[in-house]
Amino acid sequence: MSKLRSNLKIRLFVWVLVISIITGGISAQLTLFLSRGVDVAENQAILFGAGIGLVLSILGSLLIQLILRQPIKAIEKATQTAREVANGNFDVDFEEAKRGDEVDQLMHELEVMVVHIRKQATQMGSSSDKLTASAQEIAAAVHEGNASGESIRTAMAELSTKMNENVDQAYLSMDALGTVKRTMDEVAKEMNEALKSATVMQTEAENGKTLATDSVEAMHMISSKMEQSATLNGRLTDMTGEISRITDVISDISAQTNLLSLNASIEAARAGEAGRGFAVVAAEVKKLAEQTATSAKEITDLISGVKRLVNDTANAMTDVQKEVATGVGLVEQAGSSFEEIHHSTEHVYSRVKSVDQLVVKSDKEIDQVGLTTANILAMVEEASKHAEQVLQASSHQAASLSEVNGAMEELVAVAEQLQEETGATRL
Incomplete structure (x- = not known):
């Protein structure tokens, strides 16, 4: 210009x-x-x-x-056109250059400028629309972020409180685990003693089983011997009966001999002097017959006593056999009981050993749980510290978002004003 x-x-x-x-x-x-x-x-x-x-x-x-x-x-036309452009009216017409002088060159340059400004204004209008929309979206996002930040801050505050409570609970769990550990150690000691007692009981049960087996065998041996004794006693009874029969024969013979000696004495008395010697012999025979009869009676009495003793012995042997049979049954029952006791002691020993192994395993697991709980406690404490740091960062972020929100509101206002100004421009 x-x-x-x-x-x-x-x-x-x-x-x-x-x-x-x-x-x-x-x-x-x-x-x-x-x-x-x-x-x-x-x-x-x-x-x-x-x-x-x-x-x-x-x-x-x-x-x-x-x-x-x-x-x-032409200059006045250019001035008026420039004034219209300055007032925001870019919808102006330019005459075709005819003279080719500086004024036409001025109008051409002004037309190029208006076209360029119109293009820039169009782009600026589109950009202002996009800027307004973006600013509004960013403002809404900042507002949502501010609300989310407030929610996060509230959640982190609650989380920090919960983490502190978890730390307290973890310490209580550690104390409880310590108590459980001590209890499990005592249980392990008791189970060790119980295992020793179960071992002794199993040994004693095995010994009792062996003794019961030996007792059963001994009772069967006694029963066998008693049966043999009963057999011998029966044979003794038969022999005493035979002896009694023989003594009866001897008694009969002695009675007949005594009768014959009496007849001989009578006949010797009839013979007189000739039969005196025969009378002496008859008297001696009578005496022997009487002695034999006495001895036979004594033997009969002895045999009767022996019979009674044998009968008593037989009765006693019968009772003994019954008692032995009862004893055998009891001993066999005791053996069965000892067998059951042995199985029970083996089962008890197995269970006690299993419980002891479980106690040892539980003790190790409790140690592992204690170690894990300690690690968790450390992690919870670390997480609690991080939660507090996040809470502080959330507070700072909330303050920053408030400032950003204010700036974005100003930006939205500026963008809307720019949109109004570009909208007022006639293209």
Whole structure:
């Protein structure tokens, strides 16, 4: 614009100078001509020349005005167009260049500028719309982030409280595990003693089983011996019966002998002196018969006593056999009981051993649980510290989001204002 103005000033100065030179020359020539050819006073000639110069100046001015009329109109048109553009109206028309001078070049440059500004304004309007939408979305996101941050801060505060409670619970769990550990150690000691007692009981049960087996065998042996004794006692009874029969025969023989000796004594008495010796023999025979009868009676009495003893022995042996049979049954029952006891002790020993192994395993697992709980406690404490740090960071973030929210509200206001301004522009 300044260059155009300078060019116009130079052209105007040149035109004025040219016209002045022309009018001055014409005026001087006319004055000289009049002063030579016409008998006029010098002063009148000068006045006439001045008048002619004035007329020529006026005509030159009119000529200059006619020459500069079109550029001035073009400049006024350009000024009006620039004013419209300055007021935000980019919907202006430009005439096609005809002269090809600086004014046409100015209008062409102004048209290029308006087209460029219109394009930039269109892009700016689209960008302002996008900026407004983005700013509103960001503001909404910041608002949601602020609300989420508040929720996170509240959740982290609750989490921090819960973590502290978990730390307390973990310490209580550690104390409880310590108590359980001590109890399990005592149980392990008791189970060790129970295992020893079960081992002793199993050994004693095995010994009792062996003794019961030996007792059963001994009772069967006694029963066998008692049966043999009963058999021998029966044979003894038969033999005493045989002896009793023999003693009966001897008693009969002694009675007959006594009767014969009595008859012999009678016959010897009848014989007189001749039968005296025979009477002595008969008396001796009678005496022997009487002694034999006495001995036979004694033997019979002894045999009767032996029979009674044998019968008593047989009865006693029968009772003993019954008792032995009962004893065998009891011993066999005791053996079965000892067998059951042995199985039970083996089962008890197995169960006690299993419980002891479980106690040992549980003790190890409790140690592992204690170690794991300690690790968890350390992790919970570390998490609690991180939760507190996150809570502090959430508080700082909430403050930052509040500041960002305020800035975004200002940005939204600016974007809406820019959108209104670009919307007011006519393209």
